[in-house]
Amino acid sequence: MTNGTDSESRKLLKRLRDVMAEQSAGQARLDAIVTLIASSMQAEVCSIYLFRDADTLELCATEGLNKEAVHITRMRLGEGLVGRVARKGRVVNTANAPAAKGFRYMPETGEEVFSSFLGVPVQRLGEKLGVLVVQSREARTFSDDEVYALEVVAMVLAEMTELGAFTSDNAAMALRHTQPVLIRGGVGQEGVAEGHIWLHEPRVVVTNPIGEDPETERKRLNDAIETLRISVDDMLSATDVTADKDQREVLEAYRMFTRSRSWIRRMEEDIARGLSAEAAVEKEQSTARARMEEVPDAYLRERLSDLDDLSNRLLRILTGQGKDTGAEMPENPVLVARNIGPAELLDYGRSKLKGIILEQGSVGSHAAIVARAWAIPLIIHADGITTEALNGDHVMVDGEQGLVHLRPDDNVSSAFRDKIAMQADAQKRYASLRDQPAQAKCGAVIELTMNAGLIADLPSLAPSGAEGVGLFRTELQFLVRSSVPRRGELANVYARVMDAAQGKRVVFRTLDIGSDKVLPYMKREDEPNPALGWRAIRVGLDKPGVMRMQIQALIRAANGRPLTVMFPFVAQFDEYTAARDHVLKELEREEKLGHVLPSKVEIGAMLETPSLAFAPRQFFEMCDFISIGGNDLKQFFFAADRENERVRRRYDVLNVSFLTFLEHIINRCRDTGTRVSYCGEDAGRPVEAVCFAAMGLRSLSMRPASIGPVKSLIRRVNLDDAKAVIDDARGSGAQSVRGAVMDWLRTVP
Ligand code: PEP
Ligand code: MG
Numbered sequence: 001m002t003n004g005t006d007s008e009s010r011k012l013l014k015r016l017r018d019v020m021a022e023q024s025a026g027q028a029r030l031d032a033i034v035t036l037i038a039s040s041m042q043a044e045v046c047s048i049y050l051f052r053d054a055d056t057l058e059l060c061a062t063e064g065l066n067k068e069a070v071h072i073t074r075m076r077l078g079e080g081l082v083g084r085v086a087r088k089g090r091v092v093n094t095a096n097a098p099a100a101k102g103f104r105y106m107p108e109t110g111e112e113v114f115s116s117f118l119g120v121p122v123q124r125l126g127e128k129l130g131v132l133v134v135q136s137r138e139a140r141t142f143s144d145d146e147v148y149a150l151e152v153v154a155m156v157l158a159e160m161t162e163l164g165a166f167t168s169d170n171a172a173m174a175l176r177h178t179q180p181v182l183i184r185g186g187v188g189q190e191g192v193a194e195g196h197i198w199l200h201e202p203r204v205v206v207t208n209p210i211g212e213d214p215e216t217e218r219k220r221l222n223d224a225i226e227t228l229r230i231s232v233d234d235m236l237s238a239t240d241v242t243a244d245k246d247q248r249e250v251l252e253a254y255r256m257f258t259r260s261r262s263w264i265r266r267m268e269e270d271i272a273r274g275l276s277a278e279a280a281v282e283k284e285q286s287t288a289r290a291r292m293e294e295v296p297d298a299y300l301r302e303r304l305s306d307l308d309d310l311s312n313r314l315l316r317i318l319t320g321q322g323k324d325t326g327a328e329m330p331e332n333p334v335l336v337a338r339n340i341g342p343a344e345l346l347d348y349g350r351s352k353l354k355g356i357i358l359e360q361g362s363v364g365s366h367a368a369i370v371a372r373a374w375a376i377p378l379i380i381h382a383d384g385i386t387t388e389a390l391n392g393d394h395v396m397v398d399g400e401q402g403l404v405h406l407r408p409d410d411n412v413s414s415a416f417r418d419k420i421a422m423q424a425d426a427q428k429r430y431a432s433l434r435d436q437p438a439q440a441k442c443g444a445v446i447e448l449t450m451n452a453g454l455i456a457d458l459p460s461l462a463p464s465g466a467e468g469v470g471l472f473r474t475e476l477q478f479l480v481r482s483s484v485p486r487r488g489e490l491a492n493v494y495a496r497v498m499d500a501a502q503g504k505r506v507v508f509r510t511l512d513i514g515s516d517k518v519l520p521y522m523k524r525e526d527e528p529n530p531a532l533g534w535r536a537i538r539v540g541l542d543k544p545g546v547m548r549m550q551i552q553a554l555i556r557a558a559n560g561r562p563l564t565v566m567f568p569f570v571a572q573f574d575e576y577t578a579a580r581d582h583v584l585k586e587l588e589r590e591e592k593l594g595h596v597l598p599s600k601v602e603i604g605a606m607l608e609t610p611s612l613a614f615a616p617r618q619f620f621e622m623c624d625f626i627s628i629g630g631n632d633l634k635q636f637f638f639a640a641d642r643e644n645e646r647v648r649r650r651y652d653v654l655n656v657s658f659l660t661f662l663e664h665i666i667n668r669c670r671d672t673g674t675r676v677s678y679c680g681e682d683a684g685r686p687v688e689a690v691c692f693a694a695m696g697l698r699s700l701s702m703r704p705a706s707i708g709p710v711k712s713l714i715r716r717v718n719l720d721d722a723k724a725v726i727d728d729a730r731g732s733g734a735q736s737v738r739g740a741v742m743d744w745l746r747t748v749p
Pocket of ligand 2: 632
């Protein structure tokens with residue numbers, strides 16, 4: 001690159017800034033800009049296309065094409081060369097546009113006489129804003145230098161668009177982040193909520209995309225990188241060597257990037273072209289984000305996402321916009337984040353948040369467990385939410401359908417409020433059933449208990465009408481700390497849980513880690529299939545220290561009260577006997593130490609692997625109870641990863657094979673008189689719950705919010721009728737009984 005082109009480019013950016021400084025309307029500014037660019041690049045044509053809606057681009061200003069085509073010519077995303085630039089987020093540079101792949105002839109523009117075409121995306125941090133095009137009569141490919149110069153200009157245009165410099169009445173030029181947007185995501189946790197956006201990481205606003213003096217900007221960039229380097233080195237030295245391998249790997253990658261000559265050189269080149277230091281960081285970040293969408297390799301994608309995170313840190317250093325931007329949390333906050341860990345989420349506290357929307361996230365993540373415990377809606381995979389939403393924006397979260405209505409218009413708002421009101425009515429109805437048993441018309445009574453994982457869950461026990469805690473997941477106390485919790489701390493938590501349960505039975509499940517639940521302080525081997533790997537009781541038995549400590553804490557917490565302990569992920573009989581022996585030994589040991597023993601001890605197993613359904617009879621006899629962990633059992637039964645969105649919902653739990661398998665487990669427990677319940681998520685879905693009860697289950701454990709709806713439906717039906725419908729469907733060769741059961745339910749008064 002020559003100094004000549006550098007200064008040309010800087011001159012152009014400075015003239016752009018002058019245009020921006022003029023008190024003119026959005027359209028006049030755009031018109032002036034295309035004229036400037038065309039003359040500076042010695043091209044006959046310069047045009048700007050902006051998005052009118054998510055799928056349509058509109059010609060908003062042109063120098064060289066027919067002016068009458070402005071605001072008339074439109075194309076869909078992917079249509080024509082302009083649409084192709086927008087869709088791919090990549091440059092198209094061709095000497096012979098009419099012959100190029102995807103060319104579309106737009107007669108109203110008069111562009112057929114222009115042979116060369118260079119289009120660059122106008123995008124900001126992965127958000128597509130439009131396309132900037134130059135064209136010329138002469139058939140030539142634009143040089144790398146020219147492409148680069150146009151990209152730099154496009155970057156400045158993106159920042160200006162974001163800042164509202166081109167706003168007008170026209171839809172394509174409306175002020176950004178003001179229009180209603182509907183985002184379709186996935187359901188992480190059901191429920192509906194209305195509130196205002198609160199960004200976990202507020203967007204950095206770059207108000208000065210154009211640099212005054214390249215030397216000053218280069219120095220600012222280098223100083224900021226030095227600050228960043230020091231902070232990454234500090235983080236690395238603060239991370240002890242035994243820490244989680246993944247965490248170290250990320251930090252090592254950060255360190256590598258802060259020393260990456262090519263990354264820094266690219267940003268310096270951007271600065272030489274006239275960008276400010278922060279605009280240069282953002283330009284490279286935008287390019288990396290666009291690449292991220294296309295890289296199929298998971299490892300590379302992760303590294304690009306590290307670079308993204310690092311760029312954010314650099315931007316915060318450069319702009320001085322820390323996490324604390326001085327913004328006040330709005331009323332009824334709905335949290336928006338790319339992703340969030342359980343500890344950070346718990347920091348927000350239960351009472352405050354009305355809902356959570358994540359750009360990434362997964363149903364089995366710990367954030368989802370916390371959202372579930374708080375009974376607030378969680379939307380995952382909400383594409384674009386972190387770029388589209390601004391702090392304080394009005395939002396309606398539909399956790400039933402996985403929809404986010406951002407800045408909804410009046411029609412949407414009122415329909416949504418009707419929905420909330422209907423839910424509130426239903427809640428009232430459920431509340432009136434709170435002290436009634438879940439007794440079906442045939443007389444069968446189903447025990448409904450709740451799943452919990454935090455002390456904060458326990459206040460839901462009484463209002464939900466739960467008859468106890470059928471599953472207390474003990475992982476969260478381990479997951480939210482940076483080191484293994486101490487026995488005393490755990491005993492204290494468990495005692496508080498029992499206090500809050502006021503004598504109702506609480507089934508404590510011992511630590512279920514591994515697979516998706518990774519402890520930050522646990523050294524971890526890379527496993528090819530973590531869900532089938534070293535997890536739960538396998539870890540507990542191989543390294544019994546933590547399991548024994550947990551059992552001691554439980555015995556001490558019970559302090560003379562009844563105690564119920566359950567082991568997760570048992571795959572064969574001897575694992576259960578070994579775990580049970582630990583409990584018996586600890587009881588002996590605690591007694592010798594002078595501690596008061598529980599008045600009664602029940603020991604049970606989760607049935608989460610198909611193998612256990614075929615265990616020897618003695619296993620069932622030895623278990624005081626069995627709880628079917630349907631979330632895991634289903635994934636192994638159908639060989640469909642519960643974490644993988646593509647297959648997670650592929651198989652119906654009311655599939656005839658699965659129901660028949662359940663029947664087998666229920667019969668085995670019946671033969672040995674072993675108490676059996678179902679504590680996977682499906683137990684909390686009313687139709688599924690009725691089918692499980694019809695198959696013979698008499699105890700179901702679920703989220704507190706599900707108890708009302710499940711009880712209400714059970715009380716309306718006769719389980720013998722339900723069983724007859726299921727049997728008929730099974731006999732008819734149906735794959736799932738759902739259709740038949742739904743048809744029958746419609747006839748139930
Ligand atoms: C299950 O697998 O069904 C279960 C309840 O356990 P978790 O969801 O914690 O794996
Ligand atoms: Mg499980």
